[in-house]
Each structure stands twice: as structure tokens, then as C-alpha cells.
């Protein structure tokens with residue numbers, strides 16, 4: 001019998017409400033598709049933990065979750081009390097780095113029942129992936145401050161693009177494009193302005209493209225690319241981008257499909273040397289935390305991606321189908337989508353649709 | 356009698372078509388509002404010039420245009436033959452740096468007759484400025500490549516934020532916000548991911564805000580900020596951003612208001628120690644160049660901004676009004692806005708509306 005060991009980390013804010021609901025749907029899927037889940041809860045990687053221990057995670061965090069098959073993550077952050085660069089760099093960004101989750105995979109799909117802010121777009125019109133580099137690039141900790149506190153003060157920070165890091169994310173993206181119907185890849189660049197690292201990125205894209213003669217590819221500078229997301233979102237299939245550009249595009253894309261509240265993501269180590277981490281794109285949302293009203297769909301869709309990653313492809317697809325069923329039904333939607341459901345009733349509806 | 360000395364630089368592609376039309380409207384404004392223009396044409400800062408001379412500009416470019424009151428610029432670039440980082444860094448970006456045009460001011464305004472890709476937005480709903488830092492930040496030339504051609508190859512590039520450079524752009528933005536009705540400033544950050552330079556940016560925003568108790572301000576990470584541009588564009592008044600973030604937001608903003616073809620920009624040295632440069636946001640658009648079909652409105656609106664900068668406030672406003680009149684009239688619009696006009700007839704209509 002298949003058993004998957006999952007480290008369950010709710011984190012902060014609405015993560016504490018959405019993760020249990022994601023687990024509810026995972027358990028329903030396990031029952032229906034005949035696999036087993038070993039679910040281990042962890043309270044670290046949260047500002048709660050930080051408040052109690054003065055650090056985001058225990059020293060042995062790697063031993064405690066490094067042997068699991070995947071991490072099911074909620075959200076982290078108390079932006080008003082713990083600086084983001086403390087909470088995030090001490091948890092989520094550490095996971096991405098230390099577990100070499102170098103692919104951040106984020107689907108952008110216009111779903112039934114979710115009104116797009118873009119005029120005249122229907123479900124089916126928007127359906128692409130953002131493939132984001134997740135370990136290097138603009139998110140480096142190299143740099144510092146000079147002449148602090150004086151008029152001459154300045155800070156520098158280095159972006160770092162390695163051939164190793166660039167080629168492997170491009171390979172993942174081209175492989176994905178090759179498997180899809182449209183076989184189309186778009187690279188996000190800014191080689192006209194960021195004139196050292198981005199021409200290098202372009203160079204590696206061009207080199208990689210040679211191995212994929214059947215994949216049609218193009219590139220856009222990030223500024224005009226964001227414009228195209230709004231004006232021509234139907235043009236995209238697989239969009240590959242650096243850490244920062246991918247971060248931007250994977251909030252903008254879901255916004256164009258209506259709401260980031262339902263958007264999922266996978267932080268993936270494709271070689272499976274380390275556990276991959278699955279989390280909604282939204283954050284801890286302190287403003288609505290504790291009220292039971294958060295939309296659980298981003299968390300549940302992340303569960304579906306996790307199951308696909310673990311080889312439970314059929315179960316993953318069935319969850320996505322159940323999500324579509326629920327979103328199509330006005331009375332099953334949460335308040336952010338103008339429905340009467342709350343976190344629990346919406347998630348239960350997905351579990352029911354699945355069963 | 357007031358005389359303004361303008362260096363006119365069409366550059367490449369559609370710049371050669373839109374700049375003469377911008378000049379047409381400038382001359383109409385001069386006639387109507389009783390000032391004089393000395394217009395001096397320059398063929399450098401173009402890939403045409405590069406093809407003939409092997410460089411983008413003559414050695415004495417600074418002497419030749421440094422004494423003018425402003426530069427009226429078209430667009431530069433032959434992306435298929437001259438690498439962007441050669442053409443742009445040898446012209447436009449050099450102007451911005453060497454003439455210390457540290458403010459890039461870009462209005463985002465939904466105009467009558469221009470359909471927004473956003474559902475349900477009307478003229479008046481979207482009306483804000485992006486204030487972009489224009490000389491430092493992520494656009495630095497510091498960095499390089501190590502272990503070239505091997506598997507260990509990597510590139511690094513430094514972002515540089517000085518207190519001098521950061522404070523002066525923030526001051527410009529807060530001053531602008533203070534003068535506007537809503538008195539609202541939004542700062543673009545990414546201090547949760549870009550964890551050295553962006554926390555510094557936040558720190559300087561907080562310090563500067565103390566001098567503007569009457570300006571309401573907030574900050575958003577760039578990823579969610581792009582989502583808000585699409586979902587809540589009515590929320591913004593003055594958005595201040597670093598070089599890269601401002602670049603992105605000032606393409607995305609105009610895209611949300613319908614088209615970047617009509618968007619103008621000013622590259623401004625507020626102290627008037629050097630000439631400021633006014634140019635449309637769009638590029639040289641080689642695909643439609645030479646056909647006479649380019650929309651001249653971005654260029655003409657840039658002329659309006661230039662006149663305001665030169666103290667011809669009334670003339671600048673009158674041009675903007677004439678633009679609104681023309682855009683409201685379906686038969687005066689260019690093909691990109693589904694009208695029958697071409698570059699020349701559209702610009703003539705603006706000049707007529709002005710007279």
C-alpha cells in the first residue's frame with residue numbers, strides 16, 4: 001500500500017484555518033483513491049513559534065522534516081510585529097534554499113465562477129504556468145551598507161545567476177512546455193536595463209532552446225510582459241522567469257484570473273532529494289485571520305499539486321475537478337467571491353464533491 | 356518674449372514618424388500661447404547613427420545638447436540587429452545618468468475613447484502618477500562574469516541605493532502627493548524578498564513621511580502591488596518606486612488604462628541644472644515603423660508634459676484637453692484604437708482642436 005509522509009505546517013494567520021481544511025480534502029482523496037497518508041504536525045516556521053522561542057525554527061528542523069515526502073504549508077508572517085525579512089528568511093526562504101526547491105510552479109487558470117477583472121475573458125481563455133526560479137537570482141543575501149547614518153550612506157545588494165541554477169530552471173520549463181499542447185515558452189527578461197545578469201539569462205535561454213526544436217519560444221522584457229498579462233493573457237502557455245520576475249508574474253497572473261486567494265504553488269525539488277513544499281500563493285492575511293472566512297481553495301489546490309507530485313496524479317486531478325464544481329456553485333463560494341460559505345463549509349463542499 | 360530651446364531627437368523606428376507630429380502640435384501651441392520655440396534636430400542617439408558611425412552618439416554629444424532647455428525624444432532601438440543594452444545604454448540611459456534626470460514621471464490616466472482591458476472602468480476611475488527613480492537602483496553597470504564558458508560560470512550584478520538618490524526621489528514624490536487632491540502616496544517595496552536594499556528603501560520612506568504629516572501613505576510589495584493595479588487601480592494617487600519597479604509599474608499602469616501607445620513620460624532634472632527629456636513610454640516598434648500608422652498621442656502628450664516643465668502650464672493643459680477631444684471622436688483615432696486615422700491625420704486633429 002502507498003504511504004505518503006507529509007509534514008504539515010500551518011504557520012501563521014489564516015494558514016491555521018486553511019491547512020486543516022486542506023488536510024480534510026487530502027484525507028478524502030486518500031480514502032477514495034486508496035493510498036495512505038502519514039500526517040505529522042509542526043508548529044515551527046511561524047511567528048507564534050518565534051514569539052515563544054526567539055527564532056523561527058528549532059535547530060534540528062532539518063532532521064525533523066527532511067525525511068518527509070512533502071511539506072504541506074500554510075502561510076507565514078506577522079508583518080506588523082515581526083519584520084518580513086526575519087520571518088520569511090527564517091522559514092519559507094530557508095526551506096526553498098536548504099531543500100533545493102529550485103522550481104516554483106504556479107498555475108494561472110481562469111476558473112468557472114470566478115469573475116476576472118479583465119473584460120470579456122471566459123474560463124478556458126487563460127491557462128498557463130509561471131515557472132519561477134526559486135533559490136538564487138535577485139533574492140541573495142550578499143551585500144550591505146556603507147557610511148551608515150550619514151549623507152554618504154548607501155546599500156548594495158548582489159543578484160547572482162549561476163549557469164547551474166539558470167540551466168536547470170530553464171530545462172524544467174522547456175520540459176513542461178514540451179509536454180503541453182501549445183508547446184510554447186515565454187522567457188521574462190530585462191536585458192535592456194539590467195544589463196549584466198539579464199543578457200546572461202537570455203544567452204542561456206537561447207542555448208537551451210536548441211535542445212527543444214519542437215518548442216516555440218519568445219521573450220519579453222518584464223515591463224511589457226506585465227502589460228501583456230493584462231492585455232493578452234491568452235497568449236501564454238509556460239512563462240519562465242527569475243526569482244523576482246517570477247514572484248511578480250505569479251501574483252499578477254492569478255490577479256488576472258480573478259483572485260490570488262485560490263492560487264496554489266509548488267516549491268519543487270524535481271530530483272526528490274529533498275521534500276518539496278506546497279503552499280497557497282496568498283499570505284497569512286492577519287486582517288481576516290481568526291474569523292473563519294478565508295477562502296480555502298488556494299490551500300486545497302496546493303494539496304492537489306502535492307498529490308500529483310507524489311505520483312497520485314488521478315487524485316490530484318479529481319481534487320481540481322471538485323474545486324471547479326464548487327466554484328461553479330454560487331452558494332458554495334466564500335465571501336471574497338460573494339458567496340455565503342465560510343472556510344469550513346467551502347472545504348467540506350470540495351471533499352463532498354470529491355467523494 | 357519667451358523662447359524655449361528644444362533638442363529634437365527622433366531616434367529610431369516610429370520615433371521618426373511620431374516626433375515630427377509632436378513638433379507639429381508644439382508649434383501650434385507656441386502660436387496660440389505666444390511663446391517661441393527654437394527646435395534643433397539631431398540624428399544621433401539612434402541605431403541609424405550607430406550603423407554609420409559604430410557608436411550611438413558623437414563624442415561631443417553633451418556640448419551639443421547640454422545647453423538646451425529640454426530634449427524632445429522619440430524612441431531608440433533596433434532590437435533585432437543592435438543589442439538593446441548597447442543601443443539603450445549608449446543613449447537613453449546615458450542621458451538619464453549624465454543629465455541627472457533622476458525623476459521619471461509617468462501619468463496613468465484612463466482617457467475617454469480608450470477602452471480599458473479592465474472590466475467596468477470609466478474615464479476618471481484611474482488617474483495616478485508613477486514616480487520612478489531614474490539613475491541608480493537595479494540599473495547599475497557594476498558586476499561581471501566568473502568562470503566563463505564552464506559549468507561553474509556565474510554572473511553577479513549589484514543594485515545600488517544611495518541615501519542621496521533615494522531621498523531625492525522620495526521627496527519629489529511626497530511633494531507631488533502633497534499638491535494633489537487625494538494626498539496619497541504608495542511606496543513599492545519588496546523588503547520580504549530583496550532583503551538588503553528594499554528594507555533600506557522602506558526605512559527612508561518612513562523617515563521622509565515624517566516631514567509630510569498631511570500625506571497619507573502606505574506600501575505594498577511589488578508582487579501584490581501589480582495585482583492591485585489590475586484589481587483596484589482607483590486606489591492609487593502617487594506611486595513611488597525604484598528604477599526597476601517603476602519601470603514595470605509604468606508599463607502595467609498604462610496597459611490597465613488601455614494602451615501604452617498613448618502614455619507619456621518625463622525624465623526630469625527638477626533642479627534644471629541639465630535638460631530634461633520627454634518621450635513616449637512606447638518603444639521604436641520596428642514591426643509597424645515606416646507605415647505611417649503609429650499612434651502619435653504618446654509623443655504629443657509628452658510634448659504637453661515638456662511644456663508644463665518649461666513653465667507653459669496653460670499650453671500643456673490645452674494640449675491634454677485637445678488629446679481628450681480627439682480620443683473621444685472615433686473617426687480621429689488611429690488603427691490601434693480601431694479608428695481610421697493615421698499618424699499624421701490624428702496629430703493634425705490634435706493641432707486643430709488646440710487652435
Ligand SMILES: CC(C)[C@H](C(=O)O)[C@@H](O)C(=O)O
Nearest residue numbers: 192193223443447448602636
Ligand atoms: C528601453 C528601456 C531601457 C527603458 C527602461 O527600462 O528604462 C524603457 O523600458 C523605459 O521604461 O523607458
Ligand SMILES: CC(C)[C@H](C(=O)O)[C@@H](O)C(=O)O
Nearest residue numbers: 088092093247281547548578
Ligand atoms: C513572502 C515572500 C518572501 C514570497 C516571495 O517573494 O517569494 C512570496 O511573495 C511568494 O511569492 O512566495
